[in-house]
Amino acid sequence: MKKGIYPFLFWAMLIFYLFLLIDLLFLSRGEYRSINLIPFETIRSYIRVDDGIRTKSVDVNVWGNVLMFVPAGIxxxxxxxxxxxxxxxxxxLSLGAEIIQYIFAIGASDIDDLILNSLGGLIGILIYxxxxxxxxxxxxxxKLITVASALVGVPVLFISILVSIANW
Structure with a gap:
């Protein structure tokens, strides 16, 4: 890319995405350790939940893990x-994240997360x-990816800043 606004936006959004990914994978986790090596077991357990909020659990866990890695693929x-x-x-990267989470007891290490993250990355690759x-x-x-990243990333950045200020 040539000099101008596009390279700045590209690098700004990439750096913001990396910080957000690191926060989601490592910094916003509780101090506990668990491991699941049975494929689709966690996904199946979320689907079987019958507490009236099942859809929200499935959305956050399943779709969150997929969507989190779509930009990485792109x-x-x-x-x-x-x-x-x-x-x-x-x-x-996904395997490394799961291993780090287990070693440092900062979340659940789950084969399903590896599968879902990889699926998200594959979707990103296919989009590209x-x-x-x-x-x-x-x-x-x-150029299109830069503009799209900015359209999504800038509002997410401002919301993240507002949430951080509110929780400070």
């Missing part, structure tokens, strides 16, 4: 531009590839 494609390599990096196919130009794809 950003990795911008830098690596190879889908398989990007997907392997996503899986490695679809945009590249439609726009036929990597520069236009990066």
């Amino acid at each position: 950003y990795l494609m911008i830098f690596k531009e190879r889908a398989i390599k990007s997907f392997i990096v996503i899986c490695g 590839l679809l945009l590249e196919r439609i726009l036929k130009n990597g520069h236009r794809v990066r």
